[in-house]
Amino acid sequence: MCAKYGFEKPNDRRALDLMNTAAKAVVSELPDITLAYGVSDEYSLPVSSRDGRGQRLISCPRWTWPDSILSKLVTTVVSTFTANYVYSWPTCFPGTPLSTPLPTFDGRAVCYPTVQNLRDYLSWRQADCHINNLYNTAFWALVQQGDLDNTEASKTLDGTVASEKNEILFSKFGINYNREPEMYKKGSVIFRDVSPEESTSPTSSGRANKLWQYELADPKSHDVAKTVDDLAEPVQQSKTQTEKDRKRRAKAKILVDHLDIIKDEFWDRRPWILSNKPGRIPKET
Template identity: 65%
Template sequence: MANSKFEYVRLFEQPDQLLPNTWVVVRIDGRGFTKFATKYAFEKPNDKRALELMNAAARAVMTELPDITIAYGVSDEYSFVFHKSCTLFERRASKLVSTIVSTFTGYYVHLWSAHFPDSPLSPPLPSFDGRAVCYPSIQNLRDYMSWRQVDCHINNLYNTTFWALIQLGGMGHTEAEQLLKGTYAADKNEILFSRFSINYNNEPEMYKKGSVVFRDYELVEPGTHDVAKEVEDMVEPVQQSKTQHENDKKRRAKARILVEHLDIIKDDFWDRRPWLLSGKPGKIPKEP
């Protein structure tokens, strides 16, 4: 490209590289979704259609971007995890975030009619914002994922109790807020059961645990792999050849992408799925 007197404006561009050899989490959130949910009459405390739409959009994003290792979603947010060895877009924050946000938003709008056939979209259209955060260790990453799932449980228990008081107990919003102020989980469970015969343990797992999206490979027996130690012991990720990278990409593309509602805090989830931490595709399950 020929030089020109206007080219100096490139000097204003600042580098936005993410730290190397770290796990990158791109977390997106719905913009103004409180008003958006009201506009389209989302059911309270949870709208199954809205959550399944979020999951479908996340699944589509993972299909298009095989470098994503795992994703976790709750309410109007989703977290997408890139392995520490990933060099997609040269680990530039702006490109990673903009790609995830734009792809997710595009699919959310595209899939809307399949989940809300009687509520056509109209401006202002749904949109999302995002940020990228680096986590140096596997423990940091798992603590982040655990934090989001614990947050899901705390918020859902509160919302389930709050809306039961309003919808079934006839309370106003302020009265319900005052009743729940300072209560613990046991108190909310007692309110649900004693007043409304609702056993919180029987609520759908998607509401209590959120949604985990990952590729389906053969599960391994716990204790047979210590992937976490192997990964953490590496000073730098092993550099793959172009051929190895392409082969892994093809294997990821062949794997089914699952949306499950599982406990990701306990070790069992990670021990049985070593590919989540190793960054290497597992074995495709044999057809039954």
């Protein structure tokens, strides 16, 4: 597709925005998805497990879920993603119509036994995003601005460390890698802006409008990953409460951002992502 539709190198903002649009639609349509993380043409979408103890993840090796559940999960996510990708193409690529063969995607599923395992996987993906983007930025600068062919550019970068790639970019092309767009360096994170308390505010029609408000908490008061992993038994909920939680997640605002998900701050400030329950957002320090 890159060659067929002339995607820009090393990053095509239009193509990345299209991936984010499709992934956001999946998160919106499937309330059990708690988070989505995307780099280039790949997205990982953690899904809350039925018993509240693990996370099912699209886009990695399978663990112990029955084949029937895994197959349905993967086909639902992949088909929803592909449909929205094709549907949204004209918005991101106006004047460039799709032609056959149309874009398609595949997927696979895994169950990570602990929340910390899931975080480790997502941290690896974001670290890999930075490593690959730094290399690609330097490589394409050498090709596009340094008049090297692909082989020569590859040899120039062979064996170099991050600081040397940064030096090549700055000294030869005046590119400060630190000023590159955050989406290119960190990837895209899609999550629900869920908050714990329900309140009401009047609308223009005079009716009460339900809102979900944050409750500020001391950032040192909790360790979300440890708390979730330490649950000996899943929280038992009635069908009514479970359905209310699903509706709340479905109505929550969905954000697309480019944040550091390796450090604890992102997770500690949004405890509901890992616990799949309403939580408290820490106070600013």
